[in-house]
Amino acid sequence: MKENSDPRNEQQTCQSSSCECSQDSGLQRRKFLTLVGAGAGVVGISGVTPSRTYAERPSNDLADHFVPEDKQLTKEWLHLLTAKGERKPYREEELQTIGMPCGGIAAGQLYVLGDGSLGYWWIANNSHNTGYGKSYELETPMGTYPVCYPDKPFTPPAPVDQGFALRVGNSVRQLNQNDYDDIEFIGEYPVATLRYLSKNESLPVQVEADVFSPFIPLNARDSANPATILRYTVENTSDEQQEIAIAGWLQNPVGLSDLSNWHALNQNVVTDMDGKQSVQMCAIEKPKEVEAEPVVKLFEDFEAGYENWIIEGEAFGEIPADGTLPGQQRVSGFRGKKLVNTFLGGNDGKTGTATSSEFEIELPYVVFLIGGGSHEGTAIQLLVNDTVVKSTAGKSRESLQTGYWDVTDLVGKRARIRILDSETGGWGHVNVDHIYFSDQNPLARQPYDPHHRHAGDVSLTALAENSTAVAAFESRAEFLRAFGQSARLSGVVKATHELGATRVAGVSSATTLAPGEKATIDFLLTWYFPNRGANGRAGWGGEANAGERVGNRYNQWYSSSQEVAKYLADHFQRLTTETALFRDTYFDSSLPYWFLQRVGMPLANLATETVTWREDGYLWAWEGVGCCSGNCGHVWNYAQGMARLFPELERSVREFQDFDPKRGYREQDGAIFFRGVQVVDWSGGWAGDAMGGYILKAFREYTCSKDDAFLKRYWPQIRKSIQFLMRLDGEDGSIDGLIQGKQHNTYDIDYYGANTLVGALYLAALKAGQKMAEDVGDRAFAKQCQTLAKKGAESTMKQIWNEEYGYFVQNVDLAKHPKNQQGDGCLADQLFGQSFAHQLNLGYLYPQQAVQKTVNSIWKYNWAPDIAPQNQEHPPERWYCRPGEAGLFMCTWPKSKHLGPTSVRYRDEVWTGTEYQVAAHMLYEGMVTEGLAIVRAIHERYDGIDHNPWNEIECGDHYARALASWGCLLGVSGFSYHGPKGQIGFAPKQAAEAFRCFFSAAEGWGTFCQTRADGKQTATLKVKWGSVALNQFTLEVPEEKKVTSVTIKGATDVAPKFTQSGNRVTILFRETIVVKPDSILAIKMV
16 A cells, blocks of 8 residues: 555565565474474464364365364363463563563553563653564664564563662672572563572572552552652571662663764762652763854755756656645655655655756765655665765655765765655655755754753662662672672762763662561652653654654653652552552452453553653553554544543543544534544544544543533534534435445545444444433434434344344445455454443444354454464465464455455454454353453463563554453453443353452442352442442343342442343442442342
């Protein structure tokens, strides 16, 4: 596809399915055999033999579907799905890929690695585009960063020298893999627990570390601190008293992204914070000799057109461009009003050259601004004697960045500049502006600017009052020697050194332990980088690419890393206790441990550079780290975790973007632009699936609130957006509940004709619209929505339900629309709208039997216990699942010939976000084994051996769609909730006889428990944090069970009213019950 219909072409380095990244690796084969046993033949990770091996494929051209309907799952693997299981300690080779985010929500990206050291260090507004799924390495100013889903494992980079060490007597050990050979890592997000053990040595003390940032659901402010807490608990296991100390070292990380750009120094200063020792680290301007102003001679700014240029071909047009051209991503970074931009005609199909008049090279530098494609054929070139002597291409970005040539050896020669566009594929265009000559390197180091995007400070603090600190040691080795000599560090309290020097600061705390005694020693790592730019990944390639300053939310609370540390120190007991309370409440469940762990892992995406929270309160997010901007509606549709745990953050997206006319909302007709930019191109316009999702998210945000203030404030916009969908419905001359026209969607393509990918979201939006209209008293509109939703269900069943296939197809004329269509394929998320409707208690959109048959078909036709056979025949555009791993294909054609490369884009890929969405739907429908199997396969794929368990990939790292995982918890518990009405409900799908799991409401969270025995059913609601106000409680009883009485404990209403419909019992309280942590609501049904 062309670049501007494919924003994900940025930074890709691997674009061919024939390259080595598409081949099975030795590591995968080794893992594969380890899991299933050597000699098992062609077997998937679940222990299933595929229905056909490669050699057995029929030659019939219709037999090109290789997903076995009979999954042949082994009894042992099926047992794993529901077994409670033990806590999972990652050990040995499982540690190598681990990088668990450990900073605050939207406060940068810092990892705790498998050995407890810290990595990544994208905390200074300095993240990077992690690619659209095909780039496997990024070269950055801080070194090489592997990304995405390569076929070889990698350890996340750790560019900053940092760590902690233990001193026992006079012996010092680093608390990392250098000095411990049997480390255990237990990751229960948000807390990573590490145990430092030895295989062969008997150690006098045992050390356990907890590494985390405060994470308290419903308290976004305290969960978004730019901070990491490191707690070391040391137990004396010997028979003697032990003198122990823990000390941390840290290289100054400020400016590591700018070693070649800043004329600056690092400075470390020891501070006393109410008796606690801290080292604050920053950068300061470096004194320099007065230098002459550079000589600058402008050659061309294109403001007067092409009068000094010879234009050949069609790419350049008759005059320079005014900026962004139709169908193009936003172009930025140029000077004045004009520039060369060869994206003429809305695509990359045109070619040509622009050659300047001849000139004499008089100064040693030729400087220019360049953007566009990174091809040899999209470049600016210097010609001497008609020979290319210098050439610079773009970086597959529309933002123009400074480039230059050192032409010292060419001074005095005659030359021409040529701008070349000979490419017609993706990113086949070039942007050029402001060419000038100078006597100085334009990228010479600049004075340190405290307003720069990467400017800020970092502090390392020891919370014990007897702690010590030193501003700088020459190296880590010197620090360790000094620590070995004395537990109390001594040395300089202020130090200045070259930017990026390997000197380290140190802090230490010591204590004495009697035999059997434990002590916990606490440290804080805090940071403050206030100058985030609107473009997110600011600073890579210059300030011109940073965008306007939008800041970070934490700027509202702090003005330095020292203030962050002081806040955490002052509130330490509460923040650590409530974080542990969430962790313990969540994992105190009857559900399988592995399931709880996997469902909770994507929550860590909130604490990465995927998510930013701007100074004004606007939560702005990528799809994946640094890739695909603007809270993309059709991706974030799937995400459920943030909305349920931090509803104020999701509401901010509705308030600042979706319903804000300055950003995403078009007042004239209610259209919502899916990237929050009112430009009709890849970065804007409305998307069919996103439009329905916006209405559902508005309803979700309303029901996750304590009152109806949100709904009342935004109902006019919501209503108009529903009417926009109705108008789309009527474009074919009939408003029948089916949208037939162009429908852009999450596959980065346009559907035509009726389909349920968009259609189910539309019908769910109508049902949500009905509910909201009723609640605001708009009865006529409620009736209109209700009638149209019913009509839409009937039309859908008549036009696109295929009883023989057992799923919904697309009603499209493939002769008229031969590309990017589904046809009669089985789309994995064809009933996404239905699963979203279940989560919002909206009921069935289509007949229940058809829905359940469709979900079963998705299991049969899309989920493979080994993706190898299908992907060998139909290789994916991007590999997110490797041969030997199980996965859910996005689209297959089980009843006809595979439509091939021109059909649904991404059809042969595996996306964890969609897998979670489908699994959640299966759980709601009672398909427990199938739903758990899909989630378990993800868990085994991201196992630590091959891939980071806390980084699920799609278009970039830490992909937002993976936050659909939380829907699986909602599905398995059958959870429903309406905050303003005080309604809550549970219908456990797994082990309903003795069920226990976490729940969250508008103002509180806790544990729901249910037991069934001897014809009685008991349900209890225990609130652990906040409060939950209730007027109504809905539960499910076994089929054929007739409830005769309901009694309550923990409320004055001991004998409430109740109704029963089938197996659903609704209990109506006579007055509002407020459940708090000091009370328990217990309901007994007989």
